[in-house]
Structure formats: C-alpha cells, structure tokens
Amino acid sequence: MKMRVAETFWIQFYEKVTQPELWIMIGQGAFKIFLIVIVSSIVIRIGKIAIQKIFLLRMKSPLNYSERREATLLRLLQNVLRYVIYFNAIIMILETLTFKVGALLAGAGIAGLAIGFGAQNLVRDIITGFFIIFEDQFSVGDYVKIGNLEGTVEEIGLRTVKFKSWTGEVHIIPNGNIVEVTNYSVHNSVAYVDVSIAYGENIERVENIIKEVLEEMTDKYEEIVKPPELLGVQMLGTSEIVLRVTCEVKPRQNFYIARELRKEIKTRLDENGVDIPYPRMVMYSKEEVRSSN
Structure with a gap:
C-alpha cells in the first residue's frame, strides 16, 4: 500500500515537473526578476547622476549656497532614492513570485503597530537626524567631535552618522545618541x-x-x-x-x-644667537669635590 502511494506521488510529481507550462512560467518569472534588478540598478545610477547635476547647477547659480550643506543634502537624497527604489523592487519581485503583497503589507502594518512601542530608539534617531540636517549642525566634510570621538564626517543619514578619524577608523553613531557636538569647521x-x-x-x-x-x-x-x-x-x-x-x-x-x-x-x-632654555645636567666627580674642599 505504501509503495503504491509513493509511486503515485512520484508519478504526479514527475508529470507536474515535466509540464512545459511550468517551465515557461518559471522562465518568465526569472526573466521578470532579472529585468526588475537591472532596471532598478539603472534607475538608481541615473537618479544619482541627475541629483549630482542638479546640485552642480545650484552651486553655479548666483545665489549663495553652502558647500557643506549641499554635500550633505546630496548624499541624503541619494540614500533616500536608493531606499525607495529597493523597496519598490522588492514589492515587484514578491508579486512576480505570486505572493499576495496586499495581505503582506496589511500584516506588516499590524506587526508594525505591535512593535511600534519598541521602536522608540529608531524614531528618535530619525527625528534627530532630521534636525541635524535642518539646523545645519554639521555637514559632510566637517571635522567634529562627538563625545570622545573626533573625525571628518563622511555621511549623514536619517538614522546614523559616519565619520572617519585621522588614524583611519570609521565611527558609526546613531543620531539619537548624539548629545553634544563640537564642530571645528564652521569658523576660523x-x-x-x-x-x-x-x-x-x-x-x-x-x-x-x-x-x-x-x-x-x-x-x-x-x-x-x-x-x-x-x-x-x-x-x-x-x-x-x-x-x-x-x-x-x-x-x-x-x-x-x-x-x-x-x-x-x-x-x-x-x-641671532638667542638661547632657548632646556634641562641640563651637571656631573661632578668625587675627586673634584674633594679638591674644591
């Protein structure tokens, strides 16, 4: 009896696997996913170039713009563009794999509400990052001291700040942990x-x-x-x-x-023969001391 069930299962499995429609559907799905990844990469690259061109035109305009602030906003907008494109690409890939995206998003909303009370640090990091950029506290390229760490700011994100010390270490600090900042690049x-x-x-x-x-x-x-x-x-x-x-x-x-x-x-x-004082050591021998006495 068990042998017949196993044979029946393998026969049905073989029939489904050997169906041309299945492989056509798999091929179409793989091709769609490949296209989504390629198009997303191209859109991100073109978007970054477009943002750079826009900021270059802004810097050449007669209006007075801060290079520090422009560099910070440029990096931030590029990061936001990348996150948005990646999110849309993931949604499209899930739809290609026949997942019910609407149900997933609804479930994610309920789960997000459940864990929202535990995501206070994330919200604090994002809000703090927004005010760092809005108030222009420091920008990309500035040399700052945050806590006991010093370095040149390389990236300001909505959640973290990356800065590199003069010895080569890269420090990553959540925005919510930034309490006091000393900026050495604003004034002379x-x-x-x-x-x-x-x-x-x-x-x-x-x-x-x-x-x-x-x-x-x-x-x-x-x-x-x-x-x-x-x-x-x-x-x-x-x-x-x-x-x-x-x-x-x-x-x-x-x-x-x-x-x-x-x-x-x-x-x-x-x-000019000016003497700069420095510590000196004078040594006496016992014979000199005795002869002087």
Missing part, C-alpha cells in the same frame, strides 16, 4: 605658540626678532587669515620667560600653522 581657528627664552636674554630684542618672523609669515602661508600677533610675556617660569604668539587661520589649519611658527621662530632665534 586660532593657532598659538609659546616661546621660551632664558632670563639672561633681552626681552625687547627677542620680541623684535619674533615680530620680523611674523611679518614674513602672512605672505608665506595662504592658510593665515590675519597677520600673527605677539601678545607679549605669557608666564615667568622657574628657568625661562614664556612669550605667546597667536594667529587666526582657516578652519582646522591651526595645528599646521602652529608647527610652522615654531620652526620659523626657532630657526630665526638660532640665527
């Missing part, structure tokens, strides 16, 4: 350098030497916004006098200009 930075000289040096002479160097720095480095300024004596240390130099530079160029200031000032002080 200030570079400052402390120069130590010995107590035996003539302060006025050293100040004149440093001022000569500072006058040459403005024409030498395009990152400098305003001419460097010598503020004067900053501190009287135990073995040195500290002079402070400040300089307003373009955003994020303060560390570079500070290094160049130190190099230029040190070179000029050496040329």
Whole structure:
C-alpha cells in the first residue's frame, strides 16, 4: 500500500515537473526578476547622476549656497532614492513570485503597530537626524567631535552618522545618541605658540626678532587669515620667560600653522644667537669635590 502511494506521488510529481507550462512560467518569472534588478540598478545610477547635476547647477547659480550643506543634502537624497527604489523592487519581485503583497503589507502594518512601542530608539534617531540636517549642525566634510570621538564626517543619514578619524577608523553613531557636538569647521581657528627664552636674554630684542618672523609669515602661508600677533610675556617660569604668539587661520589649519611658527621662530632665534632654555645636567666627580674642599 505504501509503495503504491509513493509511486503515485512520484508519478504526479514527475508529470507536474515535466509540464512545459511550468517551465515557461518559471522562465518568465526569472526573466521578470532579472529585468526588475537591472532596471532598478539603472534607475538608481541615473537618479544619482541627475541629483549630482542638479546640485552642480545650484552651486553655479548666483545665489549663495553652502558647500557643506549641499554635500550633505546630496548624499541624503541619494540614500533616500536608493531606499525607495529597493523597496519598490522588492514589492515587484514578491508579486512576480505570486505572493499576495496586499495581505503582506496589511500584516506588516499590524506587526508594525505591535512593535511600534519598541521602536522608540529608531524614531528618535530619525527625528534627530532630521534636525541635524535642518539646523545645519554639521555637514559632510566637517571635522567634529562627538563625545570622545573626533573625525571628518563622511555621511549623514536619517538614522546614523559616519565619520572617519585621522588614524583611519570609521565611527558609526546613531543620531539619537548624539548629545553634544563640537564642530571645528564652521569658523576660523586660532593657532598659538609659546616661546621660551632664558632670563639672561633681552626681552625687547627677542620680541623684535619674533615680530620680523611674523611679518614674513602672512605672505608665506595662504592658510593665515590675519597677520600673527605677539601678545607679549605669557608666564615667568622657574628657568625661562614664556612669550605667546597667536594667529587666526582657516578652519582646522591651526595645528599646521602652529608647527610652522615654531620652526620659523626657532630657526630665526638660532640665527641671532638667542638661547632657548632646556634641562641640563651637571656631573661632578668625587675627586673634584674633594679638591674644591
């Protein structure tokens, strides 16, 4: 009896599998899915190019647009376009596979209502991301500090922010976790350098030497916004006098200009024989001590 049932099952299965209509339907479905994937990829690529062209035209217009904000909106619109096309492609593929999409969406709506209370973090991330972009708190290309992490913003999405540190690590932070942000790219930075000289040096002479160097720095480095300024004596240390130099530079160029200031000032002080104090060790032998006594 069992053998007859098995034989009947395999006979029916073989008849269904060998039907030309089945393979035609499978072939048509596979071809439709292939077309959906190809067309979706083409639409995404064309859409990204179109968005880039639109933003390039906006930047060339006489109106004043912020490059930072334009880059952020460009990346965001491209991401939204990709999500929308992918969603529509999935719906069309499910319809091709004879799934009842309407029933699935209705079930998804009921399930979404059920898990909505547990999706508060997701909603908070999206709302926070919207206000980050709307208020222009920071944009793509800005150097920011979020919590204890610093880096250059690479992407701002509706849910997360990606930024890359100067050592190469990429940090991804949910928007809802961003409580405090320090943006170093909005306004000009200030570079400052402390120069130590010995107590035996003539302060006025050293100040004149440093001022000569500072006058040459403005024409030498395009990152400098305003001419460097010598503020004067900053501190009287135990073995040195500290002079402070400040300089307003373009955003994020303060560390570079500070290094160049130190190099230029040190070179000029050496040329003029100005002594910069440094720790020294004096050693005495026992014989010298005894002979002196």
